[in-house]
Amino acid sequence: MKIIVCVKQVPDTSEVRIDQKTGTMIREGVKSIINPDDLSGLEAALRIKDKNNAEVIALSMGPKQADNALRECLAMGVDRAILLSDRAFAGADTWVTSLVLSKAVELLSPDLVICGRQAIDGDTAQVGPQIAEHLNLPSVAYVSDIKLESNESLVVKRMFEDGYQSIRVKTPCLLTVLKEINEARYMRVSRIYNAYKADLVELWDNSTLGFDPLVLGLKGSPTKVKKSYTKGVKTAGKVFDVPPKEAARIIADKLKENYIL
Amino acid sequence: MKNNKNVLVYVEQRHGAIENVSIELLGIGKTLADKLNGDLYACIIGNDIENQSNEIGYFGAKKVYVVDNPILENYINESYTKSLTKVINVTKPEVVLVGATALGRDLAPRVSSRLHTGLTADCTSLDIDLETNNLLMTRPAFGGNLMATIVCPDHRPQMSTVRPGVMIKPTRDTSKTFEVIKVDASLTKADMNVEILETVKEAKKLIKIEDATVLISAGRGIGSKEKMEDIYKLADILTGEVSGSRAVVDMGWIDKDRQVGQTGKTVRPDLYLACGISGAIQHVSGMEDSNLVISINRNPQAAIFEVSDVGIVGDVNKIIPELIKELQK
Incomplete structure (x- = not known):
């Protein structure tokens, strides 16, 4: 079985802070990580490999620095790591991103594609289903459990807000997985050494994928960012440092004042 | 087209x-x-x-x-x-x-x-x-x-x-x-390119914190799961619902469907009472449009105070019981 896991290198958004004076985002010193949902996707693929002798390929689109994330994937145990990187890809929205990734998937013709449900920088959850659509593959999103029935068939648990579905899906297919599906393994020390030693990350640019540059990047993207801004700091109200009894009275008065009592 | x-x-x-x-x-x-x-x-x-x-x-x-x-x-x-x-x-x-x-x-x-x-x-x-x-x-x-x-x-x-x-x-x-x-x-x-084997609707009571007009919201500062009892009691008195931060969900003190914030739900109740919530941006983005925000936190520098109409510096576990007493008068 051949499995592709799509991974994205993202800034650790939980470390991003807003400068309260200027209202701008502080990005310096924020480290890059493998997107958490994708990390769980990797783990899910590696667990299938542990039991069933699968080939696992980590696939990413991004700038050259994203090579780091792919080396981490190698250190976790994937067999191949491929980075799609080309200036022509820059500025892609989810439509173009999914188009580029789907071309690479098509060239690799896997049995199973696993994507994280969404990335923590964009939070769109769109790229997975859109890859499936470009390739006309059946897809299941929001997956929290994968069971292999055979090389041709999987049973997955698809989560909703108010319950779940158990779904049988035939390969080839695409799944988007939730972080809750598993706890990702650590990199192995010996593998880290090898991953960094050798020039193992395969670099594919647009000459491999063969797109007309006009359909790529910012030009090819249906959506454009018109403007971005940080939300203005809401003016703080009054802060009281008083004994509990008095604090309780202040709160109760405020509730009365606002007709909540 | x-x-x-x-x-x-x-x-x-x-x-x-x-x-x-x-x-x-x-x-x-x-x-x-x-x-x-x-x-x-x-x-x-x-x-x-x-x-x-x-x-x-x-x-x-x-x-x-x-x-x-x-x-x-x-x-x-x-x-x-x-x-x-x-x-x-x-x-x-x-x-x-x-x-x-x-x-x-x-x-x-x-x-x-x-x-x-x-x-x-x-x-x-x-x-x-x-x-x-x-x-x-x-x-x-x-x-x-x-x-x-x-x-x-x-x-x-x-x-x-x-x-x-x-x-x-x-x-x-x-x-x-x-x-x-x-x-x-x-x-x-x-x-029907996939086969639905089973559809399960979770039996547990569906809590929709988005629909609540009063939310009593718990954060890590509550200290332990046992202390959630007071939070529920207060929510009861104010006919509201209980919600919480991601930390509290991760620790298993409340269910995921009560989580407010970027990876939880967006709420804008008439009253959002933040109890022991520090106010990380991921949390604030899910509640900042609430009509009235009152927050209690031990740390005078807590970010939650920046988006609160009323901030109380103090021990949430001492203030909540006092507030319950005050409201039951």
Whole structure:
């Protein structure tokens, strides 16, 4: 079985802070990580490999620095790591991103594609289903459990807000997985050494994928960012440092004042 | 695609009941349609759901497109994608709105890809640019640190998914007139490209913190699961619901469906009482539009105070019991 896991290198958004004076985002010193949902996707693929002798390929689109994330994937145990990187890809929205990734998937013709449900920088959850659509593959999103029935068939648990579905899906297919599906393994020390030693990350640019540059990047993207801004700091109200009894009275008065009592 | 000036709202139903977010979308959809000098259309997809169409009309849709077929009994993204795509091709709307639910966030990407148009996820604000008539789609990114306004200038329809709990529900008016139109999406068994083995609705009571007017919200500062008892008691007195931060969910003190914030729910109750919540941006992005925010935190520097109308520096476990006493007087 051949499995592709799509991974994205993202800034650790939980470390991003807003400068309260200027209202701008502080990005310096924020480290890059493998997107958490994708990390769980990797783990899910590696667990299938542990039991069933699968080939696992980590696939990413991004700038050259994203090579780091792919080396981490190698250190976790994937067999191949491929980075799609080309200036022509820059500025892609989810439509173009999914188009580029789907071309690479098509060239690799896997049995199973696993994507994280969404990335923590964009939070769109769109790229997975859109890859499936470009390739006309059946897809299941929001997956929290994968069971292999055979090389041709999987049973997955698809989560909703108010319950779940158990779904049988035939390969080839695409799944988007939730972080809750598993706890990702650590990199192995010996593998880290090898991953960094050798020039193992395969670099594919647009000459491999063969797109007309006009359909790529910012030009090819249906959506454009018109403007971005940080939300203005809401003016703080009054802060009281008083004994509990008095604090309780202040709160109760405020509730009365606002007709909540 | 030559498009008219109309707005199409996808009305999501589960087990025959319309999702709240879809009603909210009928409200903002009408506002946008008015600005475009167009009409509000709605589309509902499922099996044996035609009786829902009146309800959709009462909330303001001028035309209700119904795709009703036994094949659509369960949500499968292919059969639903085919159905919604068909309705879009028939109605040629300028704008398509879908609720950003676990279903909508799977359906909308496939539909937008099939139509080769843009899709903006999880919008929290929608407007029309009066110069270009383009839809201005505003959404949080970078874990809520950044707001971005996205446009889709050259492709139609302009599609967006919208966060539940953000838009205002329109009023229901049974005197409204509307037209119900059945659409045949030429579905076949082959469109069921996955096999649904089982559909399980979780038996636990469904808590919708988005709908609560009073939320008593717990953070790590509560200290232990046992202390949640006072939080529930206070919520009871104020006829509110209990919610919490991600930390509290991660520690298992409350269920995930009570989580407020970027990876939880967006709420805007009349009262948001933050108890021992530090106020990380991911949390604040989910509650900052609350009408009245009162927060209690031991740390005078806690970020939550920056978005609070009233801040109390102190031990939440001493203040809450006092507050309960005060309110029971």
